Amino acid sequence: MGYSTLTFQTDGDVAIIALTRPEKRNAISSQMMSDLLGALDQAEARSRVVILSGSGKAFCAGMDLDELRSLAATHSPAKDLEDARRIAKLFYRLYSFPKPVIAAVNGAAIAGGCGLATLADITLSVPEAKFGYTEVRIGFVPALVAVFLRRQVGDKFARELLLTGKIIGADEAMRIGLVNEIVANGDVMQRAREIAETILTCSPSSVMQTKKLFHAHDDKALRAELELAIEANAEIRSTDDFREGLTAFLEKREPHWSGSS
Numbered sequence: 024m025g026y027s028t029l030t031f032q033t034d035g036d037v038a039i040i041a042l043t044r045p046e047k048r049n050a051i052s053s054q055m056m057s058d059l060l061g062a063l064d065q066a067e068a069r070s071r072v073v074i075l076s077g078s079g080k081a082f083c084a085g086m087d088l089d090e091l092r093s094l095a096a097t098h099s100p101a102k103d104l105e106d107a108r109r110i111a112k113l114f115y116r117l118y119s120f121p122k123p124v125i126a127a128v129n130g131a132a133i134a135g136g137c138g139l140a141t142l143a144d145i146t147l148s149v150p151e152a153k154f155g156y157t158e159v160r161i162g163f164v165p166a167l168v169a170v171f172l173r174r175q176v177g178d179k180f181a182r183e184l185l186l187t188g189k190i191i192g193a194d195e196a197m198r199i200g201l202v203n204e205i206v207a208n209g210d211v212m213q214r215a216r217e218i219a220e221t222i223l224t225c226s227p228s229s230v231m232q233t234k235k236l237f238h239a240h241d242d243k244a245l246r247a248e249l250e251l252a253i254e255a256n257a258e259i260r261s262t263d264d265f266r267e268g269l270t271a272f273l274e275k276r277e278p279h280w281s282g283s284s
Contacts, residue, residue, distance in 0.1 A: 024065060028055040030078075031062045037219045038066035038073045045079025050087040051135050053106075056113050063116055071227055072219040073120070075143060076127040076212060082152065083136025086110075088161070092269045095260060103257035110135065110256070111167050111249050118142045118171055118245075119238045121231055123222050127215040128152045128202070133190070138168040141175060141201045144234075147215055148193040149208040154201055155190035162268025162278065164259040166252035170245060176200045 024031070030041045040062045042049040049055075066073045077083055094106060117124065117139065126143035131153045140146055140154070148154075156172070158165040165172075165185045173181045180199045184191075196202040206214045222230060259265050263281045271278035 024061060026058040026062060028052065028058045029062060031065060033070055034216075036071040036223055037216065038062075038070035040066065040073060040075050042075075042077040042083055045077075045081070047087060048081035048084035048131065049077045049079065049136065050084045051110075051139075052087040052090050053109065055087075056109055059113055060116060063120060067120070067122060071122055071230075072222050073122060073124045074127055074212070074215045074219060075124060075139065076215070077129050079130070081130040081136075082126075082128045082132040083139050084131060085134030085136045085157070088269055088273055092273060095266055095269060098260060100257065100261070103260045104253065107167070107253045107256035111253050114138055114142060114167055114171065115245075115249060119242070121234055123219075123230060123234065125215045125218055127211045129208075129211060134158055134163075134165070135168065137201075138171065141196075142171055145204075145218060146202050147204050147206050147211050147218075148196065148202045149211050150193050150205055151208065152193045152196075153190050154193070154196045155188065156184050157188040157190070159186065160188040160268070161272045162259070162262065162264035162266070162280070164255050166255035166259075167249070170248045170252050174241075174245075 029043050032039050040059070042055065044050060044055065063073070094102060123145070124143040126140045126146045128140045128146060128148040130149065130151070132140035133153070133155055134157050137154050137156055156165045156168055169181065169185055172184065176199045193202060193205050197205055204214070267280065268278050
């Protein structure tokens with residue numbers, strides 16, 4: 024199966040997915056979402072462990088803002104909801120994936136890209152990587168990632184990250200629980216393979232049941248929260264601040280916020 028925004032390969036029982044839009048800092052387009060869902064389906068059928076990484080200097084810069092601006096230009100509530108559900112589906116699939124997922128973060132992981140990096144079961148980072156949920160800086164709402172982030176780092180750290188939109192380094196990301204381990208730049212994929220090999224020495228049934236148990240703990244609440252987040256994600260797109268934030272970012276200027284809908 025061929026993909027246009029990522030590569031998929033297997034090494035024994037390990038599937039390796041690499042995002043391949045380096046000219047866009049591996050930003051998440053609608054095509055990438057489709058490709059990632061397809062690659063995860065393929066990995067579930069053929070592999071016992073997944074490694075997710077990026078090509079070029081960035082892991083993933085978040086949503087493709089050019090594509091978001093195009094969607095905003097033809098804005099309709101139905102389209103906005105459809106797009107929000109597409110993003111939520113990808114995040115939920117990654118978070119609830121039945122096989123272990125290791126993220127090998129090779130560079131910046133921002134906004135939705137930070138979500139991809141940190142929703143993995145184990146997240147490795149190079150020392151130079153940066154992390155952050157910058158949605159509020161461009162008039163967007165980090166509604167979908169908030170559902171998962173609170174479960175990972177707790178309410179206080181989640182509020183700080185999401186309300187300020189600040190960027191943090193790998194050391195801080197590890198301190199608050201977004202990252203498991205910091206690995207030298209040239210060694211991050213090798214370290215991911217080592218962890219994958221450790222998992223492969225364990226009982227496949229036990230590993231899958233353990234993942235199933237983690238997922239079962241609060242799936243009902245998570246799904247309910249995602250529905251609220253989908254609505255918030257779609258609703259903000261009708262505001263002046265959303266349109267201004269996107270335009271200002273793409274034009275490389277300071278936004279002029281109105282705070283009106």
